[in-house]
Amino acid sequence: MEFYLPIAELPVNIWLIVGMSAVVGFISGLFGVGGGFLITPLLIFLGISPAVAVASVSTQIAASSLTALISYWKRRALDIRLGLLLLSGSSIGTICGVMAFNALRRIGQLDLTIGVSYVILLGGIGLLMLYESLKALRARRRGLASKRPRGSNHPWYFGLPFRMRFPASGLYVSVIPLLAMGLIVGFFGALLGIGGGFMIVPALIYLFRVPTMVVVGTSMFQILFSMSGATMLHATTNHSVDFVLALLLIVGGVFGAQFGARAGRHLKGEQFRLLLALIVLAVAFRFLGDLALKPEDVFSLSALVTPIAGAAE
Numbered sequence: 001m002e003f004y005l006p007i008a009e010l011p012v013n014i015w016l017i018v019g020m021s022a023v024v025g026f027i028s029g030l031f032g033v034g035g036g037f038l039i040t041p042l043l044i045f046l047g048i049s050p051a052v053a054v055a056s057v058s059t060q061i062a063a064s065s066l067t068a069l070i071s072y073w074k075r076r077a078l079d080i081r082l083g084l085l086l087l088s089g090s091s092i093g094t095i096c097g098v099m100a101f102n103a104l105r106r107i108g109q110l111d112l113t114i115g116v117s118y119v120i121l122l123g124g125i126g127l128l129m130l131y132e133s134l135k136a137l138r139a140r141r142r143g144l145a146s147k148r149p150r151g152s153n154h155p156w157y158f159g160l161p162f163r164m165r166f167p168a169s170g171l172y173v174s175v176i177p178l179l180a181m182g183l184i185v186g187f188f189g190a191l192l193g194i195g196g197g198f199m200i201v202p203a204l205i206y207l208f209r210v211p212t213m214v215v216v217g218t219s220m221f222q223i224l225f226s227m228s229g230a231t232m233l234h235a236t237t238n239h240s241v242d243f244v245l246a247l248l249l250i251v252g253g254v255f256g257a258q259f260g261a262r263a264g265r266h267l268k269g270e271q272f273r274l275l276l277a278l279i280v281l282a283v284a285f286r287f288l289g290d291l292a293l294k295p296e297d298v299f300s301l302s303a304l305v306t307p308i309a310g311a312a313e
Contacts, residue, residue, distance in 0.1 A: 007052055007242035016046075017245070018252040021060060025256025027279065037122060039249065040192065041283055048245070050114045051105055054192060055234035055241045060249035062227040068257040069220040078217025079168035079210070085175055086200065086218070089182025090189070090226040097190025098233040117192055118287040121199070126280035129202050133274035155207070169210045169218070178208075182222070189223075190230040201276070 002011040024039045039060060043053040072078050104110040160174035185199050200219045204210040210218070235241040 005048070005052075005242050005245050007056075007240060007245070010047060012046065012048075012245070012248075014248060017248040021249040021252030022256035023252075025060075025253035026260040027256075037118070037192075037280065037283060039253075041118065041287060043245075044114075045286075050111050051101075051240045052242050052245070054101070054114070055231075056243075056245045057249065058190075058227045058231040058234060059241065059243075059246035060253045062224055062231060063250040063254055065220045065224040065227065065257070067254045068260065069217065069224055071258065071262065072213075072217030072220060075213075075217075077213045078221055079166055079214050080221065081164075082166045082169055082171070082178070082210075083218045083221035085164070085178050086182040086185070086222045087225050089179035090186030090222060091229060093183040093186025093188075094190045094226050094230050094233065096183075097187040098230065098237060100187070101191050101234075102237055114192055115287050117188070119284055121188065121192075122280045122284035123288070125199060125202060126277050126284055128206075129277035130274070130281065132206060133277055137274065169204075169208075169214050171208060171210065173208065185222075186226050189226055190233070 002013055004011045020042055021039060024042070027038060040050075040053050040057045043057065044050050069078070101110065104113050157177045158173045160176045162175045163172060164175050165172045181200070181203055188199070200222065201215055204215045204218070205212060231241060
């Protein structure tokens with residue numbers, strides 16, 4: 001059964017879209033990553049324009065994040081104070097990201113920017129996560145205790161001015177790097193149609209040493225509000241939100257996120273990071289292939305000469 005998307009201006013199979021969003025919603029609830037870095041490329045691969053995909057996916061990310069957040073809230077597996085601080089930075093980043101989105105769309109460079117950004121961001125973060133997770137797994141097999149450094153071994157950015165205590169995460173750290181991270185995540189989330197969880201989750205785990213289960217719930221908290229704001233901005237500024245597509249994505253994503261949040265209880269930390277790294281890298285290589293391969297339709301530029309009336313006489 002097919003539905004016609006009025007903004008994207010093409011028909012899509014309803015079961016394909018709902019099933020795809022359910023799978024991505026499951027991954028979203030499992031890893032706390034929003035799922036935008038998966039669903040947006042998949043929609044682009046189906047032929048939907050990047051502008052419509054990015055704007056419409058923001059709605060699905062917000063909806064699936066809400067359902068997953070409820071599950072983590074009931075288990076008290078989130079740090080609200082940390083989430084609010086990240087949200088304050090991402091709010092500014094979201095506004096800047098939508099402005100950049102509109103500017104790139106006007107000059108015709110949005111598609112290329114989205115493709116290159118996905119390769120750089122996902123490839124870099126995925127490789128770092130893969131290295132760290134494999135290192136942790138090897139240490140575990142050898143029976144080595146994976147102890148996180150405490151006390152005086154904190155990184156230098158912990159000691160920057162304006163330090164704040166986060167009891168739920170066990171942190172006493174400067175708010176400056178956290179605000180900066182929120183701003184960066186909000187910017188790229190609005191520009192690329194991603195929740196930013198694939199950046200927040202590894203950053204909180206590796207850079208700030210926040211417990212994995214607290215990270216997932218906190219990430220969902222930030223993603224919910226930042227993507228809700230991005231949806232409203234996209235809808236009011238560039239009118240590229242396809243609400244029919246968004247509704248189909250929400251239907252599958254909401255159910256998938258609930259099952260993913262429940263499955264996350266049984267996933268160990270090292271396995272969690274390894275699986276997320278492999279998923280991130282898979283999407284990065286898919287975009288790299290599209291950028292590197294020769295397009296099916298090759299265009300060339302040439303001067304158009306119009307004959308002058310009476311010249312042949």
